[in-house]
Amino acid sequence: MMNEDFPLPTPGPESAPYWAGLREGRLLIQKCGCCGKLRHYPRPVCDDCFSMQCDWVQVSGRGTIHSWTRTHHAFLPAFRADAPYILVTVDLEEGPRMNARLRGDGQDPIIGASVICKFEAHDDNWTFPSFALV
Amino acid sequence: MSLRDRAAVAGVGETAYTRGSGRSGLALSLEASLAAVADAGLSPRDIDGVIPMIGRGAIAEDIIANFGISNLRFSAQVPMGGASPVASLQCAAAAISAGLCRHVLILIGRDAFAGGRAATRVHQIPAFRTVGEFELPLGAVSPAQLYAPMARRHMEQYGTTIRDFAEIAVTTRQHAALNDRAIMRKPITIEDHHASRMISDPFRLLDCSQENDGGAAVIVSHPDAARELARPRVLISGTAEGHPDSPASITQRGDLTRLGTAKAAPIAFAMAGMQPSDIDVAEIYDCFTYIVLCQIEDLGFCAKGEGGRFIREKGIGLNGALPVNTHGGLLSQGHMAGMNHIVELVRQLRGEGGPAQVKDAEIGLVTGYGDMGDGSIAIMRRG
Numbered sequence: 001m002m003n004e005d006f007p008l009p010t011p012g013p014e015s016a017p018y019w020a021g022l023r024e025g026r027l028l029i030q031k032c033g034c035c036g037k038l039r040h041y042p043r044p045v046c047d048d049c050f051s052m053q054c055d056w057v058q059v060s061g062r063g064t065i066h067s068w069t070r071t072h073h074a075f076l077p078a079f080r081a082d083a084p085y086i087l088v089t090v091d092l093e094e095g096p097r098m099n100a101r102l103r104g105d106g107q108d109p110i111i112g113a114s115v116i117c118k119f120e121a122h123d124d125n126w127t128f129p130s131f132a133l134v
Numbered sequence: 135m136s137l138r139d140r141a142a143v144a145g146v147g148e149t150a151y152t153r154g155s156g157r158s159g160l161a162l163s164l165e166a167s168l169a170a171v172a173d174a175g176l177s178p179r180d181i182d183g184v185i186p187m188i189g190r191g192a193i194a195e196d197i198i199a200n201f202g203i204s205n206l207r208f209s210a211q212v213p214m215g216g217a218s219p220v221a222s223l224q225c226a227a228a229a230i231s232a233g234l235c236r237h238v239l240i241l242i243g244r245d246a247f248a249g250g251r252a253a254t255r256v257h258q259i260p261a262f263r264t265v266g267e268f269e270l271p272l273g274a275v276s277p278a279q280l281y282a283p284m285a286r287r288h289m290e291q292y293g294t295t296i297r298d299f300a301e302i303a304v305t306t307r308q309h310a311a312l313n314d315r316a317i318m319r320k321p322i323t324i325e326d327h328h329a330s331r332m333i334s335d336p337f338r339l340l341d342c343s344q345e346n347d348g349g350a351a352v353i354v355s356h357p358d359a360a361r362e363l364a365r366p367r368v369l370i371s372g373t374a375e376g377h378p379d380s381p382a383s384i385t386q387r388g389d390l391t392r393l394g395t396a397k398a399a400p401i402a403f404a405m406a407g408m409q410p411s412d413i414d415v416a417e418i419y420d421c422f423t424y425i426v427l428c429q430i431e432d433l434g435f436c437a438k439g440e441g442g443r444f445i446r447e448k449g450i451g452l453n454g455a456l457p458v459n460t461h462g463g464l465l466s467q468g469h470m471a472g473m474n475h476i477v478e479l480v481r482q483l484r485g486e487g488g489p490a491q492v493k494d495a496e497i498g499l500v501t502g503y504g505d506m507g508d509g510s511i512a513i514m515r516r517g
Contacts, residue, residue: 007270069282
């Protein structure tokens with residue numbers, strides 16, 4: 001269903017590989033090409049060694065819930081049909097964090113619970129991450 | 135060299151706060167600015183520096199055009215969301231101290247009830263560009279949703295409860311009930327808070343600040359000039375801004391329970407030569423109840439995690455150990471991005487607090503918070 005109000009991403013050169021990875025069902029994050037530090041969200045410079053070299057590496061998608069909120073008030077019309085919905089902040093096994101919808105039975109999430117990343121096709125062009133309880 | 139006592143607030147002004155004024159943010163910000171100029175006993179043409187808030191109010195060019203200023207010597211913008219007004223005090227004090235100008239107008243005008251609501255305003259702030267691409271499509275679109283995980287994490291780590299949040303909402307409303315310039319004046323109870331509808335768990339409606347129209351402005355002047363002006367002088371004794379780790383992305387911030395305020399507070403207190411126990415009254419940025427609790431900790435009034443207990447046992451009412459948001463704050467007076475907090479602190483320190491006057495208030499503190507976690511602080515004293 002086309003929704004003209006939906007806030008689609010507008011990727012730039014630094015983030016395009018992330019979105020391409022999601023389309024292929026792979027969760028990719030940046031790894032410093034010099035010191036190897038992982039970072040997310042995508043950005044041009046490593047904050048440890050200041051290198052602008054970077055590789056994209058696939059991470060497991062496994063993690064644990066760090067925090068969460070359940071949204072009842074849809075602030076944009078595009079999300080009105082979804083409310084209430086749960087957003088979880090997840091500590092990925094590899095270190096960086098993600099924020100995404102939690103799919104499942106709608107119960108209050110438990111901080112520390114194990115989750116795994118899923119890939120949800122929004123339309124022909126866009127795939128967004130979500131998490132499911134393990 | 136420090137900025138201690140190198141600038142003073144000489145004038146404050148505000149419009150009525152309403153829900154639907156039919157007026158532009160530009161007109162509202164100019165009306166408030168004229169009120170601040172008159173309060174100081176200045177002519178609009180005496181203004182030689184201006185720091186407008188980013189948004190729908192006046193910009194520097196509007197001030198020049200409307201006030202007929204022939205030689206504006208300093209203009210700047212401070213893009214820190216709700217931390218901007220208080221951080222602008224630091225910016226103004228630095229410019230005055232450097233001799234660039236003598237009277238800096240800091241102003242805001244908002245037609246938020248009619249137009250720029252929070253969920254759209256946040257998308258316009260530069261810092262949100264970094265995170266918006268990744269979190270907007272998931273449905274994380276408003277400050278309530280972005281800050282809720284911080285509050286949830288605080289509850290998990292420290293046992294903070296929604297009852298603690300409710301205490302802040304109820305006490306703030308008690309203060310608003312004393313203020314005829316406040317929008318929300320009807321008293322509320324803990325039960326009213328718990329029964330208000332959920333916005334983004336754990337935030338209920340009565341944990342959230344409101345949307346309204348209005349304008350507010352302050353004038354920061356050279357301390358020698360301020361001494362000669364109409365109103366009792368209020369000196370800026372300590373001021374600082376602080377940016378949290380991972381400033382744009384809350385999701386990626388190592389410790390979700392610490393704001394930029396935690397970095398700014400020790401600098402501001404050291405500059406002022408004061409400590410938290412010296413503070414008689416505090417106007418603390420309150421976009422959400424939890425943000426007040428978190429700042430009480432980050433400011434050093436108690437240890438991290440003890441904010442709920444501090445509020446329960448020490449008290450933030452007019453007779454408490456630390457009277458907080460004596461005007462009713464963003465939660466109940468009105469949302470002027472915290473410019474109204476500066477206005478209120480200056481009035482308290484002049485003894486113009488009306489029914490909410492804190493007895494013998496001589497030293498006070500005002501904070502700003504915004505832009506995903508930035509903090510700003512100013513410690514002021516009558517003198």
